[in-house]
Amino acid sequence: MEQVYSASAVSRPFWYVEFKKVMSLLNRGMSYEEIRTKALEDNLFDVAKEYRAKEIYGAVTRRAKTLDGQGVALFCNSDMATMKLIAFIAIMQTDRLLAEFMSEVYREKVMMGDFELRDADFNTFFKRKQDQDEGMAGWKDYTLKKLRNSYINYLSEGGLLFRSGNTKTLTPPLLTEELKAYLQQAGFGVCISIFTGVR
Numbered sequence: 001m002e003q004v005y006s007a008s009a010v011s012r013p014f015w016y017v018e019f020k021k022v023m024s025l026l027n028r029g030m031s032y033e034e035i036r037t038k039a040l041e042d043n044l045f046d047v048a049k050e051y052r053a054k055e056i057y058g059a060v061t062r063r064a065k066t067l068d069g070q071g072v073a074l075f076c077n078s079d080m081a082t083m084k085l086i087a088f089i090a091i092m093q094t095d096r097l098l099a100e101f102m103s104e105v106y107r108e109k110v111m112m113g114d115f116e117l118r119d120a121d122f123n124t125f126f127k128r129k130q131d132q133d134e135g136m137a138g139w140k141d142y143t144l145k146k147l148r149n150s151y152i153n154y155l156s157e158g159g160l161l162f163r164s165g166n167t168k169t170l171t172p173p174l175l176t177e178e179l180k181a182y183l184q185q186a187g188f189g190v191c192i193s194i195f196t197g198v199r
Helices: 016-027 032-041 050-064 069-076 080-092 096-112 119-132 141-157 177-185 189-196
Strands: 161-164 167-170
Touching: 016 032, 016 050, 016 069, 016 080, 032 050, 050 080, 069 080, 069 177, 080 096, 080 141, 080 177, 096 119, 096 141, 096 167, 096 189, 119 141, 141 161, 177 189
Parallel strands: none
Antiparallel strands: 161 167
C-alpha cells in the first residue's frame, strides 16, 4: 500500500466491469502484459481514446495485483455481491486514506450501531488527517468534497452503503465463509473487523 495519502480516487471510478474483465482473463491464465495488449489493441474496456485505456488498465491492474491466484479464483467463482466486495477490498489495498477511513470511521460506526453516514463524519476524518499530515494539509476544500463523493460512490457500488435522497445508510456486508478464510490467509483480516464492527 502507498505510504503517502493520495486523492487519486477523485479521478478513478469503481470500474467494476473493467476489474471483472481483468480478473476473468487472469483466471484463464493470461498475463498482465497480454491483458495490456488486449486493452490497447482490442479495446478491452470499450473506450474511445488509447490514453483512457492505459489509465483504466493501470488503475484496475494495480488493484488486481493486491490479490493472489486464490483471490482471483475466489472472485471469479463468487456471487455478484461478493465480487463487488472483493473489488472494493482491492481498492482499499491501494488507497491508504480510504483504508484508514474504513478502519476509523466505517468500523467505529458499525460497532456503535450508528448506521447513518453524515458529511460531518467525513469532515472530522479529513480534518484529523490534515492535522497529522503536512501533504494533506494543503488540500483544498473542493478536493476533499470530490474525495468524499468518490468514497460514497465506492461504498455504494461495493454494496457497503445505501443512498436514499440525502440519507446514506451503512449496509455492512454478509461475508461468506470462503471470503473470511481467504481474507485471514491473505493478511487482510482487518477487513473482517471493519465490515463486522468487531475489534
